[in-house]
Amino acid sequence: MKYKKHWAHWVLIFTCPLLQAQDLPDTEVFLNSLTRCAIGSEIEVGVDLIGSISDIYEGDRSDGYLTIKNEAKFLEHFPIEDRLKAYQLYQECIVDYLDRLSYQPGYKEPTSDEIRQAIYNVTESRGGVIRGDSEIIVENPLAGMSAEIVEFEKLGCQIADVGAGYFCNYLITIRYKLFSNERSSAGQAHADAITKLLNMMMGGETTTSTQVRRFIKADRGWLVSEA
Numbered sequence: 001m002k003y004k005k006h007w008a009h010w011v012l013i014f015t016c017p018l019l020q021a022q023d024l025p026d027t028e029v030f031l032n033s034l035t036r037c038a039i040g041s042e043i044e045v046g047v048d049l050i051g052s053i054s055d056i057y058e059g060d061r062s063d064g065y066l067t068i069k070n071e072a073k074f075l076e077h078f079p080i081e082d083r084l085k086a087y088q089l090y091q092e093c094i095v096d097y098l099d100r101l102s103y104q105p106g107y108k109e110p111t112s113d114e115i116r117q118a119i120y121n122v123t124e125s126r127g128g129v130i131r132g133d134s135e136i137i138v139e140n141p142l143a144g145m146s147a148e149i150v151e152f153e154k155l156g157c158q159i160a161d162v163g164a165g166y167f168c169n170y171l172i173t174i175r176y177k178l179f180s181n182e183r184s185s186a187g188q189a190h191a192d193a194i195t196k197l198l199n200m201m202m203g204g205e206t207t208t209s210t211q212v213r214r215f216i217k218a219d220r221g222w223l224v225s226e227a
Contacts, residue, residue: 037093112154165216
């Protein structure tokens with residue numbers, strides 16, 4: 001296994017000149033992949049070590065120079081007591097991560113519209129109803145909730161480290177509103193009161209978050225996978 005890792009490392013350096021720092025995925029995507037790999041490889045790492053690697057990676061993305069490809073320079077960033085763990089992570093996870101970036105699967109990553117449509121599809125499969133271009137309705141005979149997507153932006157995708165598809169980062173802003181199906185003023189007043197309480201808890205009428213999901217291309221379109 002060690003010989004294989006070293007072979008992959010040198011192949012990466014000498015055969016992948018097109019991989020530039022500006023091509024690296026978002027730092028959050030990188031950290032998610034690194035953490036999953038560390039857990040899967042049973043490498044115990046602390047928050048400080050992960051933070052240091054994150055700083056190196058983010059620095060590469062900002063400076064436009066891919067220092068993380070150079071093992072010796074990479075290890076220089078760490079105190080002697082942390083270098084063994086850093087070396088294990090480098091060999092088991094980072095080399096493979098950079099190697100995968102140089103490989104392109106048989107289909108391109110999903111567009112922003114395709115990611116959005118995949119989210120709509122999984123919502124419908126769970127009983128939601130799509131209304132118009134941006135509203136998702138979930139309801140029962142007594143009440144329901146509207147989730148309107150007021151902003152959606154694809155931030156970036158990377159090839160999945162294990163299995164098929166891409167892991168994609170996206171920014172989503174949603175406006176939630178509850179409504180009553182009781183056809184009474186009292187029922188609607190109750191729903192409005194809960195909506196106001198929900199808005200207070202969220203700090204406003206909308207909530208914005210950055211999310212990461214795996215997207216797999218199938219015959220019927222893009223699918224969202226939680227794994």
